[in-house]
Each structure stands twice: as C-alpha cells, then as structure tokens.
Amino acid sequence: MESINPEDPSRPIVVVGSFNVDHVWTVAALPRAGETLSGEYHTGPGGKGFNQATAAARAGAETTFVCALGDDPGGALARSLAHGDGIELRALRSHAPTGTAGIYVDAEGRNSIVIGPGANAALTPGFIDAQRDCLQRTRVVLGQLETPAIAVQAAFAQARGHGALTMLNPAPADAIAPAALWALADIVTPNESEFCTQFERHLGERLDVQTLASQDDAALHSLCRRLLPHGSVVVTLGAAGCFVSHPAESLRGDAHPHYRVAGASVDAIDTTGAGDAFNGALAAALARDPHAGFHQHVRYANRYAALSTECAGAATAMPRDTDVRARFGEIAATGTHPAPP
Known part of the structure; x- marks a missing residue:
C-alpha cells in the first residue's frame, strides 16, 4: 500500500463537500418571526465545501474539490469559479438543482443562514470511491456535514488508509457526525454551537x-478529550480566536497539550464564511508544511479567517496568501511563531 511521503511538496489536499448558490440580504438587524424588512440583495458562490476549497487554494495548496452539482446555471458557476482559482473539480452530475442558501447579514456582520441542499444530498460513497486516484495521494482530506456523512466517511477511510490526515468540520450546527465518521477524524474543528451539539450527540x-x-x-481541555479522545480538537471562538486541545500522546509538534490562540484585529463587515476560511487555511497550512508545529498552522488560519471578514460574501471573500502576508507579515505564513505558553 502506498503511503504519503512527507517530503513530497506536490501532495494536494482534497475537500469533500457542498457547493451552494448564496442569496444574501444585508439588513440593519436580523429579521424576527413574522417580520418583513428591506435590505440590499446580492448573490454569489458559497457552500461550506466550496468555501473551504477556495480558501485552501488561495492559501497556496494544490486543491481538489469533490462535490455534486446540478446541470444548471449554479453548476456552471461552480465549474467556472473552480477553474479560475486553479481548483481541480470532481463533480457528480445530479438531476437535482444545485444547492442554495438564504443568508441574512446584519449591520454588525452577524448572520443567519438557511440551506437547501439540492444536489449536495446526492453525493454518494460510490462516487467518492471513483476518486481514489486523488484520495490515495492527498496529504489532507477535509470534510463537513452539508453533504451525506457516509460520503465524507468513505473519503476519510480511503485517504487515511494511505497515511493522509483527516480533518472534519462538524458543521452546520444542526448536523450530526455519526460515530463511524467521528472515529475516522484526526482533527475536528467545531465552533461553540457545534461543539455542544456533538457533545450531546456522542456523550449524552x-x-x-x-x-x-x-x-x-x-476544564475545556477535559471536555475536548472526552469528545474526541484519539484526536485534536480546535474550537473556533469567533473574534476571540480559538482553543486547541491535543491528546497527550499526539501533540502534533506542539509543546503543550492545550492552549488558546487570540483573534486577530480586523475591521469585520461580514462573518459569513469566516469558519470556512479558517478550515481551508488550516488544511492548506498542514499540507504545505507538515513538519511545523500545529500552533503555527492555527495562528496562520486564525489570521486568514479574520482577514476574510473584511470583505462581503463567502467564497469570493477568501483572501490570498499574499494578502495575509501583507497584512500580518511573513510570520503569518512561514511558521516562525514561538510555541504558546
């Protein structure tokens, strides 16, 4: 069985996930039940999978995106945008329409989102298995829960069997990662709501x-160890940064089993894709420099995600590695941070 050579810089990352056409309304305040508001409308690409693939590619990783698309203008948009960012697209063609999302963003950059999965629900383990050529040579495989968990599970199982790192973003918050998928994740990256949802699901x-x-x-480290005893947990905390927890036997190059990373100071206008920016950038950093300490990759991802909030939109708001370097200096991307205290 082929295994990953950590010295091979050509190893890509694979993102398995969703593509949505986002319909976004910017309003003064998020609407309440029964309330009709006026706002400004725009549309563009989104979906957690595509957002993360775009972030990974723009952060400098060779990226393959595996998804399901409708044979419609939304699917054509995905293909065009993937080509523009140099993303290799592996798309199952579905009779269902391409996925959609309705997004409201208030004056403070907070958002509420409703998703119509459409073609995303059609992604199958069989289609995943047909992508074995890229899954067997990937360094990192990243998945979420806007597509069937069984498809993500198939990707993790295949890639892990060849030495790749598996990274699960257990989002959206109302989605549940089944135990079999959870067991295959080397790293999980929930936000606070997702952490609590998965904790209740897996531990009752x-x-x-x-x-x-x-x-x-x-105390937070103890909760993380209970949630994912075998792997690393990164709890994203919005503007407050994130909390990292490792099992004692696998610190991923860190000197400490748990620590916090502060958020970066930016002028946020739209947080819609910030979590996806973090995940894509973290996957890219892990693939780009597998020998660096994990805290270095997290700091880079934190800054990348923060910068993404200065632009409106989801996939289109993802910065490039050069943007992160220009804002935060070479330290953001070269892996020269000191270890956390």
Whole structure:
C-alpha cells in the first residue's frame, strides 16, 4: 500500500463537500418571526465545501474539490469559479438543482443562514470511491456535514488508509457526525454551537453554549478529550480566536497539550464564511508544511479567517496568501511563531 511521503511538496489536499448558490440580504438587524424588512440583495458562490476549497487554494495548496452539482446555471458557476482559482473539480452530475442558501447579514456582520441542499444530498460513497486516484495521494482530506456523512466517511477511510490526515468540520450546527465518521477524524474543528451539539450527540450531556468559551482552559481541555479522545480538537471562538486541545500522546509538534490562540484585529463587515476560511487555511497550512508545529498552522488560519471578514460574501471573500502576508507579515505564513505558553 502506498503511503504519503512527507517530503513530497506536490501532495494536494482534497475537500469533500457542498457547493451552494448564496442569496444574501444585508439588513440593519436580523429579521424576527413574522417580520418583513428591506435590505440590499446580492448573490454569489458559497457552500461550506466550496468555501473551504477556495480558501485552501488561495492559501497556496494544490486543491481538489469533490462535490455534486446540478446541470444548471449554479453548476456552471461552480465549474467556472473552480477553474479560475486553479481548483481541480470532481463533480457528480445530479438531476437535482444545485444547492442554495438564504443568508441574512446584519449591520454588525452577524448572520443567519438557511440551506437547501439540492444536489449536495446526492453525493454518494460510490462516487467518492471513483476518486481514489486523488484520495490515495492527498496529504489532507477535509470534510463537513452539508453533504451525506457516509460520503465524507468513505473519503476519510480511503485517504487515511494511505497515511493522509483527516480533518472534519462538524458543521452546520444542526448536523450530526455519526460515530463511524467521528472515529475516522484526526482533527475536528467545531465552533461553540457545534461543539455542544456533538457533545450531546456522542456523550449524552448538554453543555451551555453561552458559557463554553469562558470555562478555564483545563476544564475545556477535559471536555475536548472526552469528545474526541484519539484526536485534536480546535474550537473556533469567533473574534476571540480559538482553543486547541491535543491528546497527550499526539501533540502534533506542539509543546503543550492545550492552549488558546487570540483573534486577530480586523475591521469585520461580514462573518459569513469566516469558519470556512479558517478550515481551508488550516488544511492548506498542514499540507504545505507538515513538519511545523500545529500552533503555527492555527495562528496562520486564525489570521486568514479574520482577514476574510473584511470583505462581503463567502467564497469570493477568501483572501490570498499574499494578502495575509501583507497584512500580518511573513510570520503569518512561514511558521516562525514561538510555541504558546
């Protein structure tokens, strides 16, 4: 069985996930039940999978995106945009329409999102298995839960068997990662809501999402170890940065099993794709420099995600590696950060 050569810079990352056509309304305040508001409308590409693939490609990784698309203008848009960013597209053609999302963004950059999966729901393990040529040579495979979990599971199983790192973003918050998929994840990257959802699903205990981030580091680390005993957990905390937790036997080049990384100072106008920006940039950094400490990759991803909030939109808001370097200096991308205390 072929295994990954960490010295081979040509190894790509593979993102398995969704593409949506986003319909976005910018409003003064998010609408309440029964309320009709006026706002400004625009449309563009999105979907967690495509957002993350775009971020990974723009952060400098050779990227393959595996998805399902309708035979419609939305599917044509995905193909055109992937080509423009140098993303290799592996798309199952579905009779269902390309996925859509309705997004409201308020004056403070907060958002509410409703998704219509469409073709995304058609992605199958059989189609995933047909992509074995790229899955067997990938360095990192990244998946989310806007496509069937069984398809992501098939990708993880195949790539992991060849030495790749598997990274699961358990989003959206109302989606559940089944135990078989959870067991195949080397790294999980929930936000606070997603962390609490998965904790209740897998451990049967409810956590207060409002107080999760304010717990002391030892307590939060303990929760992370219970949620994913075998792997690393990165809890994204929005403007507050993120919390990292490793199992004691696998610190991924870090000196400490848990720590926080502060958020970067930016002028945010739209946080819609920030989590996807973080995930794509983290996957790209892990693939680009597998020998660097994990904290270096997280700091880069944190800054990349923060910068993405200065532009409106999702996939179109993803910055390029050169943008991150220009804003934060070479330290953001070269892996020269000191280890966290």
